[in-house]
Amino acid sequence: MVAFFLLLGSVIFVFFALYINLNFQSRQKVKTLQNRLSMWTKLSYHVNQVGDEVFNELPIGIIALDEEFEIKWANPHAKTIFDAKIMGKPLKDVHPQLHLAAMNNKIQFSIQVKNDSYDVTYRSEFKFFYIFNTTEREVVKQKYQDxxxxxxxxxxxxxxxxxxxxxxxxxxxxxxxxxxxxxxxxxxxxxxxxxxxxxxxxxxxxxxxxxxxxxxxxxxxxxxxxxxxxxxxxxxxxxxxxxxxxxxxxxxxxxxxxxxxxxxxxxxxxxxxxxxxxxxxxxAKNDASAKSSRVGVRINAQTIKDFIDKSDNVLIMGHNQADLDAFGSMIAVYHMAKASKKTAFMIIDESKLDNTVSKVLDIVNEEIPIFKDYYTTPAQAEKMITENTLLFVVDSQSPKIVMNPEILEKIKRLVVIDHHRVGEDSFNATFTFIEPYASSTIELMMELLSFYNMGEEVKISPLEATVMYGGLIVDTNNFSYRTGSRTFEVASKLKDLGADITVVKLWLRRDLMRTLEINKLLGQVEIYLEKFAFVVTKEIYEDRILLAQVAEAALQINGIDAAFMIARMDKDTVGVSGRSYQQVNVQILMEAFGGGGHLNSAAAQIENKSVQEVYDQLKNYIELEYGGGGERVKVILLEDVKGKGKKDEVIDVASGYGQFLVTQKKALLATDENLSALNKAKEEALQETQRYIDFMKKLKSEIDNKKITLGIQIGQDGKLFGAVTTKQIVEAFEKENGILIDKKKVELSSDINSVGIYTATVNLHKDIKAQFEVHIVEK
CATH class of the missing domain: 3.30.70.270 (Reverse transcriptase/Diguanylate cyclase domain)
Known part of the structure; x- marks a missing residue:
């Protein structure tokens, strides 16, 4: 009984204690809630005040839209930015870029309003814009750029x-x-x-x-x-x-x-x-001056000889649609290689020779039967390529126009000899001998030949000398262009070797059909600004030599400083050939289309444009460079143009200058369609940048705090044998962590000169850097 009553008392006591505790906690919760309610009651007034200040006083523009993208509310600062009467207006009428951003649910972007710059955040779920003035920041950025x-x-x-x-x-x-x-x-x-x-x-x-x-x-x-x-x-x-x-x-x-x-x-x-x-x-308004001395030519000749002597074999290639200058230069290089007792072949694709060279090749094959052993096809040449094959490219300033690009890609040792001005698409050559002062590549080759074997003259047959003389004639237009004292010296030397001038004239005669075709095209000539002649046709002419001949014929018109022939070369390509006298530099004009050449003789091939578009662009570029009037147009700048305006600004300029900006991809015509396209492109670029940044952030998380161990040999003085390179570090990191890092992006906190732990920093992006440890231990 005693035990029973004790147990019963204990149970009652426990229940009583639990009741008191629960009752106390309940009262405490009630009290806490009462305190919180009292606090929020006191704060609500201040919170409302802060909200009112954010919406009405702080320099943050806020705009609210309805489902139709009409402005339903704007705070005072937004009205200061745009217009006091923007309420109820369609957003596209207030600022088209904001409207496009809202349509595409763009979250963050920048805009320009009058002379100020703004960052914008768009909350699509609420249809709210938050607009922050960043003019001062942009001014600082511009000062830094300046x-x-x-x-x-x-x-x-x-x-x-x-x-x-x-x-x-x-x-x-x-x-x-x-x-x-x-x-x-x-x-x-x-x-x-x-x-x-x-x-x-x-x-x-x-x-x-x-x-x-x-x-x-x-x-x-x-x-x-x-x-x-x-x-x-x-x-x-x-x-x-x-x-x-x-x-x-x-x-x-x-x-x-x-x-x-x-x-x-x-x-x-x-x-x-x-x-x-x-x-x-x-x-580059004047033609190049002859700056190379005889000493320089001799050194170049001996350098080329060294390359040939150390090669397994020699291949020689000219440009597509090879003319007599390219063909004659190939012959000269062939005899250089034979003088050094090397196996050599000219690479000739007979479908890629111009009409004159095709005719001359047949004549040479007939008169010099062994000449067929001098050259080979591109397919056969590919089988001859070894690690130590030396390829010569002559008379071509760009890898895009060589006779066979596939062979160029497979060669490791390359020598380029040319007389054209170098453009952006240059060769990755082992050695180059490029002299724009020269009339032709033949002129350079003859100078090199005179010093090549130092005492033993390289043998050139009279017929081959005639071919080379023809190269001089073609590239100088009968000694009219780019002709200096050295040009005549070379001509005299070729004459001594047996060149027949009369034969060259016979080779270069036009057949009746070509003459009639040129005359027909000249009947369509148009004169622009009183000194520029244009022959423009929508017919297809695959023969670029014909285009050059028409331009040269049009240049003979009295009072004409430059002449151009524009025609389709195939369904996707428009060809332009330009010829001029000293007053006009056609090479600069053709470079604007991605072409090139010389001051008085240049050409370009333009893809995915119509003949009319090329014609209009060329006229506008001439108008900009050499004068002329024209209407004014409005354009949207795609980049800052000094003295004209900043990126995305709409400016009013002369028609010629506007078309020039459009051609150079610095501007777009200010049409509604282009405005929308530009904004869409900027949005896509922003999204792409954001995706890249997100990827770099993810990569940073995978690199951070990793470590690698490199074992190195240490001398008795404790110093390293050799240096630890970033290449070794990234290879070890890839092996241990499975992540490949660009060695150029790796920086070390200090030079590695002993065992220890070093920090490596990986520059993934301008503002994103990852770090890992490099443990250097003794082998």
Whole structure:
């Protein structure tokens, strides 16, 4: 009984204790809720005040839309940005870019309103825009961009040769005049100019000043040219300028590459390389000057001989639709290789020869029976390629127009000999001998042949000399273009070798049908701006030589400075051939279409455009470059154009300049369709960038805090044998973690000079960096 009552008392006590505890907790919850209610009651007034301030006082524009994208409400700041009376208006009438963003549920983007910049956040679920003024930030960014350094390297072309015949006082006076002109020009743009050799200088300016130089089209070229004309010396300048947000070592490399490109293109010009922009050229209004000395030619000849001597065999190739200059140059290289007792073959695809060369090849095969052993087909040539095969490409400035691109891709050792100005699509060659001063590649080959075997003359037959002489005739248009004293020396040498001038004239005669066709086309000639002749047809002419012949014939019209033939070459390609006298540089005009050539003779092939579109673009470019009136048009800028406007701005310009901006992909015509397309493209680009950033963030999470171990050999002094490279590090990281990293993006916190733990940083994106540990241990 006692035990029973004790148990019963314990149970009652436990239930009583639980009741008291639960009752206490309940009272505490009630009290807590009462306190919270009291607190929120006191805060609600302040919260409402803050909300009112956010909506009405802070500089944040807020716009609310309805389902039809009409503005139903806007806070005071939004009305300040756009218009006090925007309530009830369709959003597309207030700002088309905002409307397009709302239609596409774009979350974050930027807009321009008048002279101010804004970041915008769109909450599609509420149909609210939040608009923040970022003008000050954009101004700071622009100031930073303006202060990015630009480094220029300047060469005074031909200065030593020009001064060689003068006395000391004349040399000092002339050199001082050139240097003074350069110094005044640099001071105009607040630049630092410093000579680092008799013919070389460097100039440093800001990006802002470089843009002013571009706007002035580097008028220093004209000033130097004026001094040379007045003093009757052949001195010009070649300049390469680079402006990149990189260290000065890299910047110097870019500037050096730019000036070398200017030199290869013949000098008297400026090449500008700005980060994230297409390389642009200024000048080149005169034909190139002969700057190479006999010593230089001899050195190049011996260098080429060394390459041939060390090769297994030699292959020689010209350009597609090879002319007599290309064919004759191939013959010259063949005899070089045979003089070195090397197996050599010219690669000839008979379907890719022009009509004259096809006719001449048949004649040579008939008169020199063994000539068929000199050449082979592309298919047979591919079977001859070894690791040590040497390929020569002659008379071609671009890998896109060689006779057989497949062979070019399979060759590891390449020599290029050419006389055209170098464009952006240059060869990745082992050695190049490119001299734009030369009339033809034949001129260069004959100079090389005279020094090639040093004492033992390379044998050229009279018929082969006649072919080479024909190359001179074709490329100089009977010694009318690009003809210098060396050209006549080469012609004289070929005549001594047995070249028959009369035979060349017979080869170059036109047949009756071609003559009639040219005359028919000339009947359609149009004169533009009183000095430009155009022959335009929608018919297909596969023979580009015909286009050149029509342009040359049109150039003979009295008062014409330049002539152009435009026609379809196939259903997808429009061909343009241009010829001119000294007043007009057709090479620059053709480069605008991706073509090239020489100052007086150039061509281009344009894909996916109509004949009329090419015709209109060429006329507009001529109008911009050489004068003329025209209506005004409105365009949307796709990038900042100094002195005209900023990206996405609508500007009013002359028709010719507007078409030029459109052609150069710097602007679009300001139509409703283009406005929508531009905004859509920007939206897609933003989304793509965001996807890339998201991917980089994911990659960062997979790299961060990983570690690798590298075993290295240590000497008695504790120092490493050799260096630990980023290549070793990324290979070890891939092996241990299965992630491949670009070695160029890996930076080390310090040099690895002993065992220990080092930190490696991977630059995945401008603002995204990952880190992992590198444990260096002794093997």
């Amino acid at each position: 202060q990015i350094p630009a480094l220029g390297i300047i060469f005074l072309d031909n200065l030593d040769e020009a001064l060689g015949s003068m006395d000391v006082s004349e040399q000092s006076a002339l050199k001082g005049e050139y240097f003074t002109a350069l110094a005044d020009w640099a001071n105009k743009y607040d630049g630092f100019l410093k000579p680092y050799g008799d013919e070389r200088l460097i100039v440093v300016v800001s990006r802002k000043q470089l843009n002013l130089m571009i706007q002035d089209k580097f008028d220093i070229l004209d000033k130097i040219r004026a001094i040379s004309t007045r003093t009757q010396v052949r001195v010009s300048i070649s300049m390469g300028i680079a402006s990149w947000d990189v260290n000065y070592e890299e910047l110097g490399i870019y500037a050096q590459n730019a000036v070398e490109l200017a030199e290869k293109r013949g000098g008297d010009q400026v090449v500008v390389n700005i980060q994230d922009q297409k390389i642009v050229y200024f000048g």
